Amino acid sequence: xxxxxxxxxxxxxxxxxxxxxxxxxxxxxxxxxxxxxxxxxxxxxxxxxxxxxxxxxxxxxxxxxxxxxxxxxxxxxxxxxxxxxxxxxxxxxxxxxxxxxxxxxxxxxxx
Amino acid sequence: xxxxxxxxxxxxxxxxxxxxxxxxxxxxxxxxxxxxxxxxxxxxxxxxxxxxxxxxxxxxxxxxxxxxxxxxxxxxxxxxxxxxxxxxxxxxxxxxxxxxxxxxxxxxxxxx
Numbered sequence: 121x122x123x124x125x126x127x128x129x130x131x132x133x134x135x136x137x138x139x140x141x142x143x144x145x146x147x148x149x150x151x152x153x154x155x156x157x158x159x160x161x162x163x164x165x166x167x168x169x170x171x172x173x174x175x176x177x178x179x180x181x182x183x184x185x186x187x188x189x190x191x192x193x194x195x196x197x198x199x200x201x202x203x204x205x206x207x208x209x210x211x212x213x214x215x216x217x218x219x220x221x222x223x224x225x226x227x228x229x230x231x
Numbered sequence: 232x233x234x235x236x237x238x239x240x241x242x243x244x245x246x247x248x249x250x251x252x253x254x255x256x257x258x259x260x261x262x263x264x265x266x267x268x269x270x271x272x273x274x275x276x277x278x279x280x281x282x283x284x285x286x287x288x289x290x291x292x293x294x295x296x297x298x299x300x301x302x303x304x305x306x307x308x309x310x311x312x313x314x315x316x317x318x319x320x321x322x323x324x325x326x327x328x329x330x331x332x333x334x335x336x337x338x339x340x341x342x343x
Contacts, residue, residue, distance in 0.1 A: 162334030221274035
């Protein structure tokens with residue numbers, strides 16, 4: 121079963137625009153992570169936010185976490201064609217000691 | 232530092248056969264996790280090994296097994312292959328299970 125569900129499933133934007141992806145999860149977590157996957161490749165870790173944090177930045181990435189709503193969002197600012205990929209959230213449950221991935225958002229950035 | 236290496240990159244097997252996939256983690260990483268990725272089910276957790284011990288297991292049948300060696304390298308084995316086992320199998324290493332995962336590029340298994 122998947123811990124996280126992502127919204128939207130697919131997103132198409134123009135270069136330079138911002139992209140926002142949302143993630144919801146089901147159980148208590150220790151941290152939430154975001155990954156990117158280019159077609160046919162492995163996942164690349166983008167950012168980790170701990171359950172006691174509300175917002176985190178890394179370059180053009182901004183992640184928020186709302187544990188009361190069990191949700192997180194990933195914002196990519198000033199998107200580039202190279203940002204085209206699938207983005208996954210992954211929730212880590214300390215009790216289960218397991219990282220469970222969401223269904224992913226396919227982002228397409230048009231030049 | 233070398234990344235996570237998975238071999239082979241592609242594999243074609245027939246139903247009923249068995250297969251062994253290999254994963255070499257990043258040096259110093261003691262946790263190795265395996266995931267199955269399919270279009271329909273997404274990324275599904277198979278198991279995690281830490282210091283040669285299976286620390287966690289997902290909801291897969293006993294046909295799926297794995298092990299970890301003293302140098303942290305890991306293998307997973309699937310016996311009596313079924314068509315539904317066709318997937319991208321991803322290995323990831325990390326310092327510990329709550330740390331960011333570093334993924335290999337996967338083994339694409341096709342069962343015919």
